[in-house]
Amino acid sequence: MNAHTHPLYELTVQALESDLKQMLECGHDEQSLRAELEAARARQSLDALAALQDEWWNRPSPPSFPYDEPDEWDAIAAQLPDPDSHARLEHGDDALADRLLAAWRGRCSGCQLGKPIEGTTWPEKIRQVLEIVGSWPLYDYMNPVPAGLTPAELPDCDFFQRGMEWRNRECRGNFNRVAPDDDIHYTLTSLSTLEQFGPAFTTEQAMDTIARVTPLASLWAAGRNMFRTRVFGMHAPHTALFGNPCRQSLGGQIRCDAFGWGAPANPALAARMAYTDARGSQVRNGIYSGMFFAALMADVLAHGDLRRALDTATAYVPPRSRFAEMIRLVRGWCDTHSGWEDVNAEIINRWPGESKQFNHSIPNAAIVITSLLKGGGKFTETLGISVMCGLDTDCNGATAGSIMGCALGTKGVPHHWYEPFNDTIGTSLLGMHTLTITDVARRTLEVARKNARTGETK
Structure with a gap:
């Protein structure tokens, strides 16, 4: 079995892609990390990928990183x-x-x-939703969307365009338990x-x-x-x-x-x-x-x-x-x-x-x-x-x-x-x-x- 057919090869590549993105938040340079990953992949070796992954996991932030954030x-x-x-x-x-x-x-x-507003994310979108249903500002559970309105008639945001039916079930007057x-x-x-x-x-x-x-x-x-x-x-x-x-x-x-x-x-x-x-x-x-x-x-x-x-x-x-x-x-x-x-x-x-x-x-x-x-x-x-x-x-x-x-x-x-x-x-x-x-x-x-x-x- 060569590296490309081993089930852990692609899984490790995917994990390294996640590692790379997460390391940017710790002060590392994206271009340098990308070059290291491509060099490891060029070897077509699961061992090479695992070695790079282990080294990345233990690599401290560069001296230029202005914070001290220990995990131990x-x-x-x-x-x-x-x-x-x-x-x-x-x-x-x-x-x-x-x-x-x-x-x-x-x-x-x-x-x-x-819960019903989760995924709407941005405060201006949340205000827009709550104003439409008459719940701005929030002093109680959110009112459900008035009957008869369809997603096509409503603003483009998660509340109205993704799962409005189940979200409505978690609004005021529509639930009887947590x-x-x-x-x-x-x-x-x-x-x-x-x-x-x-x-x-x-x-x-x-x-x-x-x-x-x-x-x-x-x-x-x-x-x-x-x-x-x-x-x-x-x-x-x-x-x-x-x-x-x-x-x-x-x-x-x-x-x-x-x-x-x-x-x-x-x-x-x-x-x-x-x-x-x-x-x-x-x-x-x-x-x-x-x-x-x-x-x-x-x-x-x-x-x-x-x-x-x-x-x-x-x-x-x-x-x-x-x-x-x-x-x-x-x-x-x-x-x-x-x-x-x-x-x-x-x-x-x-x-x-x-x-x-x-x-x-x-x-x-x-x-x-x-x-x-x-x-x-x-x-x-x-x-x-x-x-x-x-x-x-x-x-x-x-x-x-x-x-x-x-x-x-x-x-x-x-x-x-x-x-x-x-x-x-x-x-x-x-x-x-x-x-x-x-x-x-x-x-x-x-x-x-x-x-x-x-x-x-x-």
């Missing part, structure tokens, strides 16, 4: 704060249970709010990982939990790549590298909630767990995104102060990374601009390529931070901003809703957001097709009790 835990941990420097949990089980229930309700509400969605599936699989293995779980255990219960058709982007590489027998970090078209996407963000909820007032543990999980599908800023939001949720559960929690979470991001730079820029823009729309314009102008990617960790995390700072501490306003800003709308709505639930408790989540669910979560997960929000919140509390930092702050 020891390098990240060396820059983290004292774990005992944060607020401890002062309230008892009843208050914690209330906040965790609110976090689940918030995550489900934000996901459901962003719809199956990867942003909810991942929270459940992360919770299952903690229940089975505890906080010292391995990356492989987290990946295997997902692979055992999640249909491939319910996975997307880096998560789907992680599934296929893990099933093929790979381990981290290769599951995050081989053939991954979006290494720095928000996979860590959308899987991290259970790690934050499961470590109240313990942001160091939350960040460590989020790191362990995220490295299965992400590198660099994709990892930091999960660490940041997990630490934020863990900290805000202790005191409810969003700005204080943002300060704490920022300390769990490598300070010379692009993610840390993004946090500084967004907080500055939020202080400078009176409205969220101006901040959102800054985000898209600053990261145009990442925004075009749709699911990149940096602009999506920037949108969530914007919603937290411009929502006035109110659940509805924060949720609406997180979706109206665009990009990965269901992911960002879910994260923003989760954080606000942690901060406000059930009294801060208006009834119209969660009552349509009838306390029911629908999923595509094996053995978990129908669950209740109250029961998964109870299970989360059982995990959280074991990992909470309680008592007086040192």
Whole structure:
């Protein structure tokens, strides 16, 4: 069998093409990488391709790259704060249970709010859609498209031209449970990982939990790549590298909630767990995104102060990374601009390529931070901003809703957001097709009790 007929030859070529594109974001020169790839292909050898791939995976950014973005835990941990420097949990089980229930309700509400509009991406298109259906600005779930209108009569965007029928089913008045969605599936699989293995779980255990219960058709982007590489027998970090078209996407963000909820007032543990999980599908800023939001949720559960929690979470991001730079820029823009729309314009102008990617960790995390700072501490306003800003709308709505639930408790989540669910979560997960929000919140509390930092702050 020659190289061209070996099944791994073309697969490796495709993976190297993905590697090349991902390496551009780390400061490498496209022309030089292309020349290296063509030289390896000219040898018509699978060994030559594999050798190049291995060398690329281990090649650091060039000296001209202005950021320091480690993937290894020891390098990240060396820059983290004292774990005992944060607020401890002062309230008892009843208050914690209330906040965790609110976090689940918030995550489900934000996901459901962003779900029908996902794929429309750009804020001006989203506004156009919402104005047509009478839902701008968002203070409730999106209204369905009025009866009688056909796609040909409507603007050219994803909502109207691709899957309007199923999108309408997820609009206001048309659903009676939390719809199956990867942003909810991942929270459940992360919770299952903690229940089975505890906080010292391995990356492989987290990946295997997902692979055992999640249909491939319910996975997307880096998560789907992680599934296929893990099933093929790979381990981290290769599951995050081989053939991954979006290494720095928000996979860590959308899987991290259970790690934050499961470590109240313990942001160091939350960040460590989020790191362990995220490295299965992400590198660099994709990892930091999960660490940041997990630490934020863990900290805000202790005191409810969003700005204080943002300060704490920022300390769990490598300070010379692009993610840390993004946090500084967004907080500055939020202080400078009176409205969220101006901040959102800054985000898209600053990261145009990442925004075009749709699911990149940096602009999506920037949108969530914007919603937290411009929502006035109110659940509805924060949720609406997180979706109206665009990009990965269901992911960002879910994260923003989760954080606000942690901060406000059930009294801060208006009834119209969660009552349509009838306390029911629908999923595509094996053995978990129908669950209740109250029961998964109870299970989360059982995990959280074991990992909470309680008592007086040192």
